[in-house]
Amino acid sequence: SDGILNQGEADVDCGGPCAPGKTCEIGQHCNVSTDCTSGTCNSSNQCDGPSCSDGILNQGEADVDCGGPCAPGKTCEIGQHCNVSTDCTSGICNSSNQCDGMCSR
Secondary structure (H helix, E strand, O other): OOOOOOOOOEEOOEEEHOOOOOOOOOOEEOOOOHHHHHEEEOOEEEEEEOOOOOOOOOOOEEEOOHHHHOOOOOOOOOOOOOHHHHHHHOOOOOOOOHHHHOOOO
């Protein structure tokens, strides 16, 4: 916390040896996802906010990058976790909270 980019930090006073205690915020430079508070370091090496294509289960998604706020654009496939039927491409969320392709009897 010296206000200088040093000691292998990803950005000033965050990431690298400072993480996980002091991770970098959205827009700051990063080298790996663990440098970022959001857990997402994009291809431009900047910390990015959660999205429906970041490969991380976040922002209320039912499974990684599907369901929840990602649906209806990105619904979950058979076998993936679901909370409600609209999380699933098939429209069926079974009693085990998995997207299913068969109606239960």
